[in-house]
Amino acid sequence: xxxxxxxxxxxxxxxxTNTSITTVSFVINGKGRISNEIKKxxxxxxxxxxxEPNRMAVGLRTGVSKxxxxxxETIGGPFFGAMAKVIEEEAEKAGYGVIYCSTNNNVQTxxxxxxxLSNQLVDGYIVTPMKGLESDxxxxxxxxxxxxxxxxxxxxxxxxxxxxxxxxxVFNAIKSLITSGYKSIAYVTPDLDLVxxxxxxxxxxxxxxxxxxxxxxxxxxxxxxxSDKENAIASIKDxxxxxxxxxxxxxxxxxxxxxxxQAINELKLGIPDDIAMVSFDDNELFELYPPGIxxxxxxxxxxxxxxxxxxxxxxxxxxxxxxxxxxxIPADLVVRGSTKx
Amino acid sequence: xxxxxxxxxxxxxxxxTNTSITTVSFVINGKGRISNEIKKxxxxxxxxxxxEPNRMAVGLRTGVSKxxxxxxETIGGPFFGAMAKVIEEEAEKAGYGVIYCSTNNNVQTxxxxxxxLSNQLVDGYIVTPMKGLESDxxxxxxxxxxxxxxxxxxxxxxxxxxxxxxxxxVFNAIKSLITSGYKSIAYVTPDLDLVxxxxxxxxxxxxxxxxxxxxxxxxxxxxxxxSDKENAIASIKDxxxxxxxxxxxxxxxxxxxxxxxQAINELKLGIPDDIAMVSFDDNELFELYPPGIxxxxxxxxxxxxxxxxxxxxxxxxxxxxxxxxxxxIPADLVVRGSTKx
DNA sequence: CTGAAAGCGCTAACAG
DNA sequence: CTGTTAGCGCTTTCAG
Numbered sequence: 263x264x265x266x267x268x269x270x271x272x273x274x275x276x277x278x279t280n281t282s283i284t285t286v287s288f289v290i291n292g293k294g295r296i297s298n299e300i301k302k303x304x305x306x307x308x309x310x311x312x313x314e315p316n317r318m319a320v321g322l323r324t325g326v327s328k329x330x331x332x333x334x335e336t337i338g339g340p341f342f343g344a345m346a347k348v349i350e351e352e353a354e355k356a357g358y359g360v361i362y363c364s365t366n367n368n369v370q371t372x373x374x375x376x377x378x379l380s381n382q383l384v385d386g387y388i389v390t391p392m393k394g395l396e397s398d399x400x401x402x403x404x405x406x407x408x409x410x411x412x413x414x415x416x417x418x419x420x421x422x423x424x425x426x427x428x429x430x431x432v433f434n435a436i437k438s439l440i441t442s443g444y445k446s447i448a449y450v451t452p453d454l455d456l457v458x459x460x461x462x463x464x465x466x467x468x469x470x471x472x473x474x475x476x477x478x479x480x481x482x483x484x485x486x487x488x489s490d491k492e493n494a495i496a497s498i499k500d501x502x503x504x505x506x507x508x509x510x511x512x513x514x515x516x517x518x519x520x521x522x523x524q525a526i527n528e529l530k531l532g533i534p535d536d537i538a539m540v541s542f543d544d545n546e547l548f549e550l551y552p553p554g555i556x557x558x559x560x561x562x563x564x565x566x567x568x569x570x571x572x573x574x575x576x577x578x579x580x581x582x583x584x585x586x587x588x589x590x591i592p593a594d595l596v597v598r599g600s601t602k603x
Numbered sequence: 604x605x606x607x608x609x610x611x612x613x614x615x616x617x618x619x620t621n622t623s624i625t626t627v628s629f630v631i632n633g634k635g636r637i638s639n640e641i642k643k644x645x646x647x648x649x650x651x652x653x654x655e656p657n658r659m660a661v662g663l664r665t666g667v668s669k670x671x672x673x674x675x676e677t678i679g680g681p682f683f684g685a686m687a688k689v690i691e692e693e694a695e696k697a698g699y700g701v702i703y704c705s706t707n708n709n710v711q712t713x714x715x716x717x718x719x720l721s722n723q724l725v726d727g728y729i730v731t732p733m734k735g736l737e738s739d740x741x742x743x744x745x746x747x748x749x750x751x752x753x754x755x756x757x758x759x760x761x762x763x764x765x766x767x768x769x770x771x772x773v774f775n776a777i778k779s780l781i782t783s784g785y786k787s788i789a790y791v792t793p794d795l796d797l798v799x800x801x802x803x804x805x806x807x808x809x810x811x812x813x814x815x816x817x818x819x820x821x822x823x824x825x826x827x828x829x830s831d832k833e834n835a836i837a838s839i840k841d842x843x844x845x846x847x848x849x850x851x852x853x854x855x856x857x858x859x860x861x862x863x864x865q866a867i868n869e870l871k872l873g874i875p876d877d878i879a880m881v882s883f884d885d886n887e888l889f890e891l892y893p894p895g896i897x898x899x900x901x902x903x904x905x906x907x908x909x910x911x912x913x914x915x916x917x918x919x920x921x922x923x924x925x926x927x928x929x930x931x932i933p934a935d936l937v938v939r940g941s942t943k944x
Numbered sequence: 945c946t947g948a949a950a951g952c953g954c955t956a957a958c959a960g
Numbered sequence: 961c962t963g964t965t966a967g968c969g970c971t972t973t974c975a976g
Binding site: 269312314315316317318319321322327329336337338339340342343344346347350354359360361362363364366371374375377378379380381382383401405520523524527546547549550551552 | 662
Binding site for chain 2: 968969970971972
């Protein structure tokens with residue numbers, strides 16, 4: 263109400279109400295037993311002055327902040343956007359707030375972000391891991407803060423994680439292409455060193471092998487990471503032009519799928535007659551773009567729900583050991599017009 | 604290194620090095636003048652034990668957290684995603700971290716989020732405002748924390764903001780449709796009470812008037828807020844079916860534009876021959892979907908850059924009064940095939 | 945050049 | 961039922 267330049271504290275309220283800070287603290291937190299009269303008086307003064315407890319002080323004193331940190335690769339983007347909603351909802355039900363930070367796939371940023379959130383700022387973490395962050399993540403775990411990894415994991419560390427079954431979902435997608443008669447299947451992926459991408463490409467390779475097609479490394483194109491959109495599209499066009507006999511192409515990320523679509527578009531290739539395509543990770547563009555782009559649809563709801571449930575259960579029970587919980591959830595292949603049957 | 608279950612503190616380091624906490628604090632923060640010998644010893648022990656200052660304690664003591672809070676309507680989504688990147692970059696250059704929270708266009712969530720960040724958790728805010736949050740935002744300003752609003756503003760409050768020029772960008776888009784010969788132009792908007800939407804619809808109304816078309820409230824359709832995607836699409840289809848003479852339709856948000864596109868799609872209407880369309884806020888779908896969807900492209904980079912610069916300059920100088928800084932940045936109309944010339 | 949000590953705002957024994 | 965007090969980890973003034 264009054265524009266007090268400085269925040270009012272528990273001590274001020276005690277003074278204003280002729281009580282002690284304990285009394286005020288108790289009524290604020292609903293602890294102890296305070297006479298209704300005093301309780302009312304304190305509450306009155308508190309709300310009238312817009313009292314809000316200082317989170318820093320509470321945090322410092324109690325060691326808990328009631329907030330969960332969500333560290334993602336990139337803020338924005340359909341995958342994390344969808345996850346965010348369900349994580350927020352569940353967290354709120356349990357009395358936790360959620361704050362987000364993004365690493366932009368950069369190790370140093372990741373380290374900075376973790377440093378920023380660490381040390382009592384958050385009670386627990388949900389993190390998209392990346393190589394180079396192993397020690398930082400281990401540290402927070404060792405300091406007693408629970409961590410659940412999503413979208414990826416550290417093969418050598420015992421940290422709970424939940425993600426899509428990358429290997430099998432790609433394996434199945436490629437197998438399905440082969441079954442439909444495609445013989446020359448290209449694979450476009452970012453040149454990024456992430457386990458999940460590793461497993462996807464292995465799924466591709468194994469499916470090609472299992473389908474009796476000849477393996478050909480020239481059919482695998484790694485788009486340089488960090489290239490801007492124009493360059494990436496240009497490089498994909500280039501790749502496609504150099505490999506005219508390619509009948510179908512698989513894009514290993516959402517992002518690349520969109521750019522690939524644009525590349526195909528610019529080359530005036532018809533989908534699926536000139537070239538068929540499948541993308542990992544569905545989005546609105548793939549759904550609407552005629553004739554519809556076949557995509558591996560991640561079980562975002564399940565991943566998010568499992569991750570937050572896991573974290574919350576650990577938060578509720580210090581003793582719970584979740585380090586062995588490792589979930590790989592199957593994905594659906596949403597078949598659309600971009601691949602013929 | 605060692606998996607100490609508890610974090611090491613400045614006091615522990617003092618003990619380990621036979622110095623005092625002052626000395627340790629000084630070397631950690633590069634203050635005072637400490638002999639190189641001791642400095643080295645302290646630094647050694649600190650890094651060996653993975654010492655990290657407790658942000659809560661620092662925050663409590665100093666009153667600054669070096670963190671900026673970004674409160675957006677929804678995490679995920681192209682508009683905020685793009686802004687996030689530039690805000691992060693600029694903030695980092697200035698030594699600030701960024702954390703995000705989303706309100707999901709819900710007043711109570713907004714209040715909770717502000718409460719969560721308030722009280723020293725962040726040093727400054729960039730906020731997407733919404734009705735009902737006036738007092739909360741005023742409070743943080745009164746408590747001395749700078750706030751910059753983006754994407755919207757409070758007409759009655761003196762709080763700096765930067766956003767697209769909603770009125771003129773819609774006015775111009777509609778005018779351009781009229782110039783192209785469209786006579787019956789519908790307007791689809793969320794049934795949400797936000798200034799920015801208010802101004803957009805006024806832009807539409809004024810353009811219709813200025814263009815000499817007859818105003819017809821039946822051409823304005825408000826999609827109930829909170830309806831899920833299927834229902835929203837169904838309602839748009841319904842609206843379109845009931846208004847067969849509509850020649851062009853303007854969607855006032857990105858989100859509605861995508862759904863509108865899908866509705867038009869499902870009705871098997873040809874774009875632009877059966878119906879022309881324009882959407883506020885560009886996205887990848889509009890860019891790629893044949894024949895390309897004309898869109899009002901928000902100057903995201905400029906908005907984000909201006910907002911963060913404003914906030915940082917205020918953060919650097921307490922005395923700076925930014926309350927009068929109100930920026931409305933013009934938007935480009937990206938004309939594509941969905942509207943004929 | 946280094947240490948003792950106060951205090952940021954809050955919680956929670958412990959006393960009365 | 962309410963008040964006194966210690967202390968969370970840190971910064972910083974003031975003494976030495």
